Amino acid sequence: xxxxxxxxxxxxxxxxxxxxxxxxxxxxxxxxxxxxxxxxxxxxxxxxxxxxxxxxxxxxxxxxxxxxxxxxxxxxxxxxxxxxxxxxxxxxxxxxxxxxxxxxxxxxxxxxxxxxxxxxxxxxxxxxxxxxxxxxxxxxxxxxxxxxxxxxxxxxxxxxxxxxxxxxxxxxxxxxxxxxxxxxxxxxxxxxxxxxxxxxxxxxxxxxxxxxxxxxxxxxxxxxxxxxxxxxxxxxxxxxxxxxxxxxxxxxxxxxxxxxxxxxxxxxxxxxxxxxxxxxxxxxxxxxxxxxxxxxxxxxxxxxxxxxxxxxxxxxxxxxxxx
Amino acid sequence: xxxxxxxxxxxxxxxxxxxxxxxxxxxxxxxxxxxxxxxxxxxxxxxxxxxxxxxxxxxxxxxxxxxxxxxxxxxxxxxxxxxxxxxxxxxxxxxxxxxxxxxxxxxxxxxxxxxxxxxxxxxxxxxxxxxxxxxxxxxxxxxxxxxxxxxxxxxxxxxxxxxxxxxxxxxxxxxxxxxxxxxxxxxxxxxxxxxxxxxxxxxxxxxxxxxxxxxxxxxxxxxxxxxxxxxxxxxxxxxxxxxxxxxxxxxxxxxxxxxxxxxxxxxxxxxxxxxxxxxxxxxxxxxxxx
Numbered sequence: 001x002x003x004x005x006x007x008x009x010x011x012x013x014x015x016x017x018x019x020x021x022x023x024x025x026x027x028x029x030x031x032x033x034x035x036x037x038x039x040x041x042x043x044x045x046x047x048x049x050x051x052x053x054x055x056x057x058x059x060x061x062x063x064x065x066x067x068x069x070x071x072x073x074x075x076x077x078x079x080x081x082x083x084x085x086x087x088x089x090x091x092x093x094x095x096x097x098x099x100x101x102x103x104x105x106x107x108x109x110x111x112x113x114x115x116x117x118x119x120x121x122x123x124x125x126x127x128x129x130x131x132x133x134x135x136x137x138x139x140x141x142x143x144x145x146x147x148x149x150x151x152x153x154x155x156x157x158x159x160x161x162x163x164x165x166x167x168x169x170x171x172x173x174x175x176x177x178x179x180x181x182x183x184x185x186x187x188x189x190x191x192x193x194x195x196x197x198x199x200x201x202x203x204x205x206x207x208x209x210x211x212x213x214x215x216x217x218x219x220x221x222x223x224x225x226x227x228x229x230x231x232x233x234x235x236x237x238x239x240x241x242x243x244x245x246x247x248x249x250x251x252x253x254x255x256x257x258x259x260x261x262x263x264x265x266x267x268x269x270x271x272x273x274x275x276x277x278x279x280x281x282x283x284x285x286x287x288x289x290x291x292x293x294x295x296x297x298x299x300x301x302x303x304x305x306x307x308x309x310x311x312x313x314x315x316x317x318x319x320x321x322x323x
Numbered sequence: 324x325x326x327x328x329x330x331x332x333x334x335x336x337x338x339x340x341x342x343x344x345x346x347x348x349x350x351x352x353x354x355x356x357x358x359x360x361x362x363x364x365x366x367x368x369x370x371x372x373x374x375x376x377x378x379x380x381x382x383x384x385x386x387x388x389x390x391x392x393x394x395x396x397x398x399x400x401x402x403x404x405x406x407x408x409x410x411x412x413x414x415x416x417x418x419x420x421x422x423x424x425x426x427x428x429x430x431x432x433x434x435x436x437x438x439x440x441x442x443x444x445x446x447x448x449x450x451x452x453x454x455x456x457x458x459x460x461x462x463x464x465x466x467x468x469x470x471x472x473x474x475x476x477x478x479x480x481x482x483x484x485x486x487x488x489x490x491x492x493x494x495x496x497x498x499x500x501x502x503x504x505x506x507x508x509x510x511x512x513x514x515x516x517x518x519x520x521x522x523x524x525x526x527x528x529x530x531x532x533x534x535x536x537x538x539x540x541x542x543x544x545x546x547x548x549x550x551x552x553x554x555x556x557x558x559x560x561x562x563x564x565x566x567x568x569x570x571x572x573x574x575x576x577x578x579x580x581x582x583x584x585x586x587x588x589x590x591x592x593x594x595x596x597x598x599x600x601x602x603x604x605x606x607x608x609x610x611x612x613x
Binding site: 078079080124153196198199219221223247248252254256258259260261263265267269271274275277279287289311 | 450451453462466467469470472473474476477479480482483484486487488490491492496497499500
C-alpha cells in the first residue's frame with residue numbers, strides 16, 4: 001500500500017511524504033481512487049484527532065498554571081441550552097396564567113370538587129398487547145375502568161360516559177398489534193389531546209421491576225412543562241390522578257417532558273436517608289408526543305383545534321420545542 | 324358462427340379473457356354473466372346474450388342479439404332498471420321474454436347479488452370509516468431518533484430522585500419520614516447522628532432485606548407475634564413507619580412468587596422487623612444457645 005501522499009491531483013502539486021502534515025491546499029476528496037482516498041481520509045482524521053488532543057492538553061496546562069485566576073469552564077452547548085426562546089413560556093408569577101388556570105376546565109379538579117374517574121378503551125378489535133397494556137394502565141391509574149370497544153362510535157360513548165359521571169376518557173389506538181396512539185379527553189366538555197405513543201413497555205419487559213403497583217394513589221411529578229401549551233397538557237395529565245396522593249403507598253407517576261416527548265414512568269421510591277432515595281420501576285412505561293389539542297370533546301370533523309402539530313411549519317428548527 | 328368461435332377460443336387457442344386456475348376457468352370479460360369460462364356464459368361465443376352491470380349505483384341490463392352482430396358499436400343494448408327490486412325483476416322478465424332460461428335465470432341472480440352489495444355499501448358508508456394515514460418513513464425514523472436522544476438527555480432517574488428529595492425537603496410528606504432537616508440544628512444532627520445511624524442502619528438493613536438480603540432471625544410463630552407486635556407499636560412515627568413497612572413487606576412477601584434469588588444460608592419465612600425486639604431477644608437466644 002502507498003504510504004505517501006502521491007497521486008494527488010490537487011493543486012498541491014508535489015507528493016507529500018508520509019510523516020509530514022498535509023499541505024493546506026490538499027483535499028482528500030480529490031483523489032479518484034477509492035482505496036487510496038479512504039486511506040488518506042483515515043490519516044487525515046488521525047491527524048485531526050492528534051491536534052485536538054494536543055490542544056486540549058495545552059489548555060489544561062494553561063488552566064492549571066493560572067490556578068485560581070483561570071477563566072470558568074465553558075458550559076457545553078446542549079439543545080436545551082440553545083432552545084429557541086418560546087414566547088409562551090410561563091412565568092411562575094404570571095397572574096394572567098394563574099387566573100386562566102383558576103377558571104379553566106380543570107379548576108374543579110384542582111379545587112377538589114371532582115374525583116377523577118377514568119374510562120380506558122381501545123380502538124376496534126384490540127390485540128393482545130394492547131389489551132394487556134390497558135389492564136396495566138388501569139392498575140396504575142386509580143379509579144379507572146377498562147371497557148371493550150366493540151365497534152362503538154366515540155360520539156355515542158361520550159354522552160353515556162358523562163351520564164355515568166366519568167371525568168376522563170382514554171382511547172388507546174392500535175396499529176399492527178401494538179398501541180401507537182392515545183386520545184385523552186376530559187369529559188364534561190373538556191379539552192381533548194391526541195398523542196402519538198411510542199416505545200411502550202409492558203411490566204414484564206421492564207428489567208429489575210418490582211412487584212405490582214398497589215391500590216394506593218400515587219404521587220405525580222410533572223417535569224419541564226414550560227410553555228402555556230405545556231402547562232395545559234400537564235394539568236390535563238395531572239387530572240387523571242387523585243388529587244391527594246397516599247404517601248404510604250410510596251408510588252410516583254412521572255410525566256417528564258423533554259424536547260416535546262413526554263416520558264411516562266411509574267416507580268416505587270424509598271428514602272434511604274435524607275440525601276438518598278432509591279427508586280424501583282414498576283408499571284408500564286411509554287412516551288407520548290402531542291399531536292393535537294382540541295377544545296371540546298373528541299370531534300374530528302367539527303372540533304375547534306387549539307393546537308395541531310404542523311410538520312412543515314413547526315419542525316423547521318431543531319432547537320424549537322412547543323411543550 | 325358461435326360454435327366455431329367457441330371451439331377456437333374456448334378450447335384450443337388463446338382467449339385473453341380467460342384465466343385458468345387449478346380447479347376452474349374464469350372469464351374476465353366485463354359482459355360475462357357468471358364470471359366463469361363456459362360454453363354458455365361466454366359473451367363472445369354466444370350471439371344472443373344478456374348481462375346485468377351496475378354503474379354508480381344504478382343497474383343496467385345489457386343485451387346482445389344476432390341482428391346487430393355486424394355493428395360492434397350498437398351491439399350491446401342497454402336498459403336502465405328500476406330502483407325497486409321487484410319492478411326491476413319484472414323489467415328483466417319483460418325484456419328477456421322468449422330468451423333461453425339459463426340467461427334469464429342468471430341475469431336475475433346477478434341482479435340480486437348486485438343490489439345486495441349496493442345496500443351493504445350504503446350501510447357501511449353511514450358507519451364510522453377507518454381512515455388510513457400513511458406512515459412516512461423518514462419522519463418515523465427521525466422521530467424515533469429524536470426520542471432516543473431526548474431519553475438520554477432526560478436522565479429520568481436522576482430527575483425523579485431529585486424531585487423526590489426536593490419534596491422531602493419541602494416537607495410535603497409531613498412527618499412520615501423522620502429525617503432531620505439539614506438547614507437547622509447541626510448539633511442536634513450530631514446527636515441524632517448516632518440514633519440516626521442506628522435507625523438508618525436498621526432501615527438499611529430492612530431495605531436490604533426488602534430488596535435482596537435476608538438475615539437469619541429466629542423464625543417465631545408468624546401471625547400471632549406479628550399482630551402482637553403491631554399492637555404494641557403505636558405511638559411514635561418511627562414505629563408507625565416500621566409498622567407500615569411491615570405491613571407492606573408482609574404484603575410484598577405474600578405476593579412473592581418464590582423467584583427471589585438465593586440468599587445466605589437461611590431465609591426468613593416472613594419479613595420480621597421488630598428491631599427493638601430483636602435487641603431484646605438476641606441476648607436471650609444467645610444465652611439459650613450457650
